[in-house]
Amino acid sequence: MTTDGTGTDPRTRTGAGLSGAATQAVLATSGGLVAAFVTSALAPQLRGDLGLTAARLGVVVAVFFATSSLTAPLSGRLVDRMGSVRVMRAALLLAAACLSWIGFAVHDWGGLATVLACAGVANGAIQPAANRYIGRLIPPHHQGTAFGIKQSAIPAAMLIGGLAVPVAAYVADWRTVYVATAAAVGITAAAVRRPPPAQRAATISAPPPPSRKSAGSSAALIVLAIGWGLASAGSNALGSFFVLTAVQAGYSAATAGILAMAGALCSITARVVAGILADRQSGSGLSIVAAMSAAGAVGIALLATNQLWAYVAAILLGYGLGSGWGGLFSYAIVTSYPKRPGHATGITQAGASAGSCLGPLGFGLVAATGGYPAAWLATGGTLLAAVAMVLVGRRMLRSAEAPLRC
Structure with a gap:
């Protein structure tokens, strides 16, 4: 029996290690993302006070994800030198400072964009730190579940953003919401802790599965x-503009926020369930990723009808399925490239970050010139293009390595 030096089998404590590490990662990642999603959810209130039009909202969200994408690869070496916990704490404190700055000192949309650029730096630093945190603590046969839980931080941030809408409408103004969120992120920074030595030692280093890579594998990656980037573009456009367009369609701001919260819960459920299923199957799961993206494309395209019922369909299909496969995709890349998971996930994360940046920006520009129906149709088409790219990449992987069963 393999022990961790304390006389116990580390497998007996896998559940505790999984829940603890995943919870810390979700809290930290949500804290890094929440500034962007609170801003998106409060867009109707910010429109009057800060002049935040649809096109400007696209620019603001794009700036956040652009600085995140630039910071994430540069933060990798810092994480390795300083440790995951120190970087997560420092980045969360920066995120809290940015939220406070918005609440107290921002008076126009240009200032909002500047502060969100700084908040994007914090988010970019948290991402590799949280990934390393999970990688060191979770054994391979539970990594699918762990990645699914960790990726639920994105809809969790949407959930917080949706909650901010009724609070801003009925309890306090939007500035108070930012300040209160800053306090919550600061508390999260204090709550993130280094796991005890026994728990760190419990990580099981299983040998990677056999792999015969060819030159085609790099092309598949x-x-x-690109597929993840296209899907991220569509998903982030939905998260950024759902509340604003729902209000335009006839929902109250509070109801639109509640719908966004329901969508976030659907997405969290889908991510965790997909991760659990990934741990129980031998294939890469990329075909499931493609199917979920296709369902999301249908849900988002229905918003072009501008009917109230379409927003409920978008919750189930667009939020729940269309953005619920992030953890499954990350797990698929790690298992498909066991000898170089850091390099492989670095490339795919670059695609996701680029899509997260360009999606809201593109939506805002299309909405400003052709209206919201055209923007939602274009967003649905983006997810369909992502389906095609994932299926092509899956086929290239199957051709490149015989042992992989996609």
């Missing part, structure tokens, strides 16, 4: 990165 690039294709899959």
Whole structure:
């Protein structure tokens, strides 16, 4: 029996290690993302006070994800030198400072964009730190579940953003919401802790599965990165503009926020369930990723009808399925490239960050010129293009390595 030096089998404590590490990662990642999603959810209130139009909201969200994408690869070496916990704490404190800055000192949309650029730096630093945190603590046969839980931080941040809408409408103004959120992120920074030595030692280093890579695998990785980028573009456009367009369609701001919260819960459920299923199956799961993206494309395209019922369908299909496969995709890349998971996920994360940046920006520009129906149709088409790229990448992987069963 393998022990961790304390006389016990580390497998007996896998559940505790999984829940603890995943919870810390979710809290930290949500804290890094919440500034962008609170801003998106409060867009109707910010429109009057800060002049935040649809196109400007796209620019603001794009700036956040652009600085995140630039910071994430540069933060990798810092994480390795300083440790995951120190970087997560420092980045969360920066995120809290940015939220406070918005609440107290921002008076126009240009200032909002500047502060969100700084908040994007914090988010970019948290991402590799949280990934390393999970990688060191979770054994391989539970990594699918762990990645699914960790990726639920994105809809969790949407959930917080949705909650901010009724609070701003009925309890306090939007500035108070930012300040209160800053306090919550600061508390999260204090709550993130280094796990005890026994728990760190419990991580099981299983040998990677056999793999015969060819030159085609690198091309497949690039294709899959493009696919994730296209899907991220569509998903982030939905998260950024759902509340604003729902209000335009006839929902009250509070009801639109509640719908966004329901969508976030659907997405969290989908991510965790997909991760659990990934741990129980031998294939890469990329075909499931493609199917979920296709369902999301249908849900988002229905918003072009501008009917109230379409927003409920978008919650189930667009939020729940269309953005619920992030953990499954990350797990698929790690298992498909066991000898170089850091390099592989770095490339795909670059694609996701680029899509997260360009999606809201593109939506805002299309909405400003052609209206919201055209923007939602274009967003649905983006997810369909992502389906095609994922299926092509899956086929290239199957051709490149015989042992992989996609």
